[in-house]
Amino acid sequence: MDDRQRAVTGAVIELDDLTKRYPGSQQPAVDGVNMEIAAGETVILVGPSGCGKSTTLRMINRLIEPSSGRIRIDGEDVTDIDPVRLRRRIGYAIQSSGLFPHMTVAENIAQVPKMIGWPKARIRERVEEMLDLVGLDPREFHHRYPRQLSGGQQQRVGVARALAADPPVLLMDEPFGAVDPITRDHLQDELIRLQHELHKTIVFVTHDFDEAIKLGDRIAVLREQSHIAQFDTPEAILTNPSDDFVSGFVGAGAALKRLNLTRVRDVTIEDVPTVTMDDPLQEIFDKLRERGGNELLLLDRRQRPYKWLRRGDLMRAKGSLARAGTLVTHHVTRDATLRDALEAVLTDSAGRVPVTGRRGEYVGVVDMETLLNSVHRLLEADRMAALEHRHDLEEARAHQTQQRLESGFAGGERP
Numbered sequence: 001m002d003d004r005q006r007a008v009t010g011a012v013i014e015l016d017d018l019t020k021r022y023p024g025s026q027q028p029a030v031d032g033v034n035m036e037i038a039a040g041e042t043v044i045l046v047g048p049s050g051c052g053k054s055t056t057l058r059m060i061n062r063l064i065e066p067s068s069g070r071i072r073i074d075g076e077d078v079t080d081i082d083p084v085r086l087r088r089r090i091g092y093a094i095q096s097s098g099l100f101p102h103m104t105v106a107e108n109i110a111q112v113p114k115m116i117g118w119p120k121a122r123i124r125e126r127v128e129e130m131l132d133l134v135g136l137d138p139r140e141f142h143h144r145y146p147r148q149l150s151g152g153q154q155q156r157v158g159v160a161r162a163l164a165a166d167p168p169v170l171l172m173d174e175p176f177g178a179v180d181p182i183t184r185d186h187l188q189d190e191l192i193r194l195q196h197e198l199h200k201t202i203v204f205v206t207h208d209f210d211e212a213i214k215l216g217d218r219i220a221v222l223r224e225q226s227h228i229a230q231f232d233t234p235e236a237i238l239t240n241p242s243d244d245f246v247s248g249f250v251g252a253g254a255a256l257k258r259l260n261l262t263r264v265r266d267v268t269i270e271d272v273p274t275v276t277m278d279d280p281l282q283e284i285f286d287k288l289r290e291r292g293g294n295e296l297l298l299l300d301r302r303q304r305p306y307k308w309l310r311r312g313d314l315m316r317a318k319g320s321l322a323r324a325g326t327l328v329t330h331h332v333t334r335d336a337t338l339r340d341a342l343e344a345v346l347t348d349s350a351g352r353v354p355v356t357g358r359r360g361e362y363v364g365v366v367d368m369e370t371l372l373n374s375v376h377r378l379l380e381a382d383r384m385a386a387l388e389h390r391h392d393l394e395e396a397r398a399h400q401t402q403q404r405l406e407s408g409f410a411g412g413e414r415p
């Protein structure tokens with residue numbers, strides 16, 4: 001803790017009744033935000049599209065001028081100082097990196113240090129240091145132009161540029177929004193590593209709640225006009241959402257998390273009529289009629305799903321199953337996650353996928369309906385657990401208050 005405090009290079013940010021009315025709009029886009037962000041803290045602003053996250057963020061470096069309210073950085077009121085001077089103290093990284101296309105990587109990173117008059121040698125050193133910091137080999141990337149970089153590399157350079165002049169505050173507006181999920185995951189890991197070293201004050205906008213949970217020391221869940229629904233640690237928001245709006249927001253992320261945490265073995269696996277290669281065609285017909293369905297699963301001699309057979313396929317089979325039916329291309333095991341199962345079901349034209357055992361043998365089938373029902377049930381159970389947890393907390397708090405009152409009275413009665 002002491003180490004951390006010594007290493008903090010960030011600054012306290014205070015937003016005091018900060019409001020933005022865009023010209024011609026009836027309602028303010030941001031209505032009286034009050035927020036205090038500690039030095040070295042990473043705070044994530046999340047909320048639905050259009051709720052005012054970016055407007056709030058951009059008022060901090062006055063890319064958007066507030067209509068009223070104050071911004072203080074390390075106690076200094078910066079609401080009316082020269083915005084250019086202010087922006088030198090605040091790094092800014094945005095989605096799709098915002099690099100200047102006609103400048104090399106090095107020139108992009110050097111921009112702010114140059115503007116504030118650093119000597120050339122110091123700038124050169126700093127550019128190398130920054131490239132190193134964000135995991136890009138200076139020899140390889142120094143002279144490249146942004147178009148010669150992948151999306152992830154561009155984002156890295158964007159972060160390097162934002163940090164180049166060593167600002168105490170870093171504002172990030174969906175910086176990883178435009179890269180693929182795997183690169184995004186890497187960039188998030190790198191930001192965590194960087195922040196571990198640097199302890200800047202970071203305000204980060206996203207509408208991805210999972211990203212917020214991963215990166216934030218605290219998360220501000222915003223509703224329309226940047227009204228704060230809850231401002232707390234990720235754990236507190238997950239376990240004790242303050243109202244339905246917040247649980248709805250957590251829920252959206254929870255659904256996906258749930259899909260990753262739940263296995264096929266935990267949901268209902270349906271049975272479909274099966275036949276094997278050796279069954280006579282007449283018997284197969286009879287089976288289909290008997291079960292009243294339209295489809296059968298043909299298994300190979302080792303009981304593994306082989307083909308889907310429909311009534312029409314059988315009609316056209318002309319005595320042999322060799323060419324009839326549609327090959328089974330996907331199957332999942334009972335250990336697969338529901339996310340894998342969903343992927344397979346979505347890829348399948350008829351929206352179902354066979355479940356197989358350890359040796360690939362047929363076990364059953366999951367379809368879209370089963371998956372949807374299961375996920376709904378699981379989420380409902382999660383919601384009930386969260387409500388119960390909240391109820392328990394409220395009871396505990398009421399009990400504490402009662403105790404305090406009683407001991408107060410007791411104290412008062414003592415001579």
Ligand SMILES: Nc1ncnc2c1ncn2[C@@H]1O[C@H](COP(=O)(O)OP(=O)(O)OP(=O)(O)O)[C@@H](O)[C@H]1O
Pocket residue numbers: 022023025029047048049050051052053054055056207
């Ligand atoms: N320049 C502008 N002029 C007028 N209205 C604006 C302007 N910029 C944003 N708005 C409005 O202000 C509100 C907040 O916008 P803002 O971009 O801050 O939201 P956001 O939460 O960042 O949204 P998103 O997640 O979609 O990026 C929206 O209703 C938007 O339409």
